[in-house]
Structure formats: C-alpha cells, structure tokens
Amino acid sequence: xxxxxxxxAMLLLVSISIAAQSEFTPPxxxxxxxxxxxxxxxxxxxxAFNVEEHGASYGTPAGPSVIVDPPGxxxxxxxxxxxxxxxxxxxxxxxxxxxCHMHGVPRVMxxxxxxxxxxxxxxxxxLAETEHGVRIIPTDGRPFLKDYSxxxxxxxGHWEGDTLVVEVRGLNGRGWxxxxxNFMGVGAHVVERFRLTGKDTLDYQATVExxxxxxxxxxxxxxxxxxxxxxxxxxxxxxxxxxxxxxLPAVNGEKR
Numbered sequence: 512x513x514x515x516x517x518x519x520a521m522l523l524l525v526s527i528s529i530a531a532q533s534e535f536t537p538p539x540x541x542x543x544x545x546x547x548x549x550x551x552x553x554x555x556x557x558x559a560f561n562v563e564e565h566g567a568s569y570g571t572p573a574g575p576s577v578i579v580d581p582p583g584x585x586x587x588x589x590x591x592x593x594x595x596x597x598x599x600x601x602x603x604x605x606x607x608x609x610x611c612h613m614h615g616v617p618r619v620m621x622x623x624x625x626x627x628x629x630x631x632x633x634x635x636x637x638l639a640e641t642e643h644g645v646r647i648i649p650t651d652g653r654p655f656l657k658d659y660s661x662x663x664x665x666x667x668g669h670w671e672g673d674t675l676v677v678e679v680r681g682l683n684g685r686g687w688x689x690x691x692x693n694f695m696g697v698g699a700h701v702v703e704r705f706r707l708t709g710k711d712t713l714d715y716q717a718t719v720e721x722x723x724x725x726x727x728x729x730x731x732x733x734x735x736x737x738x739x740x741x742x743x744x745x746x747x748x749x750x751x752x753x754x755x756x757x758x759l760p761a762v763n764g765e766k767r
C-alpha cells in the first residue's frame with residue numbers, strides 16, 4: 512500500500528468512527544428521555560487532584576487540564592485569588608473533604624470513587640460512595656428553594672434534546688474544586704450538562720460563574736465511564752465532623 516493509500520484508509524477509518532459516534536442512540540426511559548442509570552466513574556482521576564494541568568508529585572498523579580474554556584486550560588482567577596488557592600494547596604488540612612464534608616458541585620462528579628445515577632420521570636438522583644452523598648435533582652419544573660445553602664446546593668434540571676441541563680444555586684461557597692485548593696467562593700453559580708456519547712460514556716460539563724472570584728465564567732469537562740455490572744457502591748466510613756490526625760483541633764497549641 513502506498514503512502515497516499517494509507518492516508519486515505521486512515522481518513523476513512525476516522526470518518527467511520529466519527530459517524531458512528533454521531534449516530535449513537537441512547538437507551539431511553541418510558542418518558543422518552545435518555546437513561547443515564549448505572550454506576551459511573553471519572554475516566555481520568557487526575558481532575559480530583561487538580562483541575563488544571565499538573566505534574567506528578569507525592570500522592571498526586573500527573574494530569575492534563577480539564578478546563579476547556581477559556582482556552583489555555585487555566586482558571587480565570589481575579590488578582591489575588593490564585594494566591595489564595597496556592598495558600599490552600601500549602602495547607603491541605605483545610606480541604607473540607609478531608610474533614611468528611613460533602614465534595615460540593617462540581618467536584619462531587621469526579622472523585623476517585625464511583626457514583627450511581629437513578630432516574631424516573633420527575634427526578635434524577637446521583638448517589639456518591641464518598642460521604643454517602645445524595646444529590647436530588649427534580650426535573651418537573653418546580654422552583655428553587657428560598658434562602659437555601661449547602662455543600663451541593665439546590666439543583667433543578669431540564670432536558671434540551673438528549674442533554675440533561677442542571678442549574679445549581681445555593682452553594683455554601685466552602686467547597687474546593689480539587690485537592691490542590693482551587694476554589695469557587697461564596698456566590699458561585701453552576702450549570703451542568705450531562706449527555707450520553709456512547710453506551711458506556713457519559714459526557715459531563717460544568718460552567719461556573721462567580722464575578723467575585725473569576726474574571727469570566729469557565730467550563731470544565733470530565734467524561735465518565737460506566738463501571739462493570741458487578742460493581743456496586745460500598746459503605747464509606749467517613750462521617751462529617753470526624754477528624755484524622757491531620758485535622759484534630761489543637762490543644763495548648765499542639766496537635767493531639
């Protein structure tokens with residue numbers, strides 16, 4: 512086979528692959544919406560450690576940025592905010608997850624542990640193995656709760672074709688984006704998008720806006736992969752308020 516023939520063959524294979532992806536028809540529930548049901552896990556675990564591109568270090572695997580907008584893969588921090596994130600990174604004992612608090616949105620969608628999605632016509636439930644977390648996402652058009660604040664916020668979903676769009680308000684602002692101390696701050700607003708792109712692939716994107724912390728909204732993207740049928744969520748023995756040696760309160764200026 513000549514060089515040109517090989518190139519043509521490769522282009523044909525790529526075209527067939529793209530066409531197959533674009534023609535994917537998701538399984539559907541009785542109401543006609545895609546069925547996301549199953550156990551999922553982030554295709555790459557590096558985002559749990561740092562959503563920006565980062566090299567390997569002790570306890571942290573290297574990984575690319577999951578920030579797809581703005582270009583360049585960097586969080587668009589306002590002046591002074593990146594320094595605050597860097598200080599968090601130097602004091603990882605502050606990480607709320609290390610104190611058994613909820614991961615918060617969007618971090619809850621890409622921990623190094625599995626998630627389970629359950630649906631019916633009015634709700635999408637996301638169960639997290641970590642902290643026994645439960646996200647309840649109504650899709651029946653009900654209004655947001657008033658004066659509500661929590662780690663995962665208050666979620667409301669609607670369908671745009673085969674994409675589930677979830678708006679999240681009422682985040683308490685205390686959650687981090689990753690173990691590296693990147694954060695969103697009080698007043699953040701998140702819009703998530705879920706879409707099946709293959710039988711075992713769920714595309715997850717989240718757009719975050721907070722003009723007190725960022726110069727513009729940013730979007731991160733983390734594909735999820737379906738876990739085998741014999742995988743199930745396990746009990747996770749981390750209870751809010753629990754302390755390990757690194758998080759014990761100081762007594763007379765010393766760690767207990």
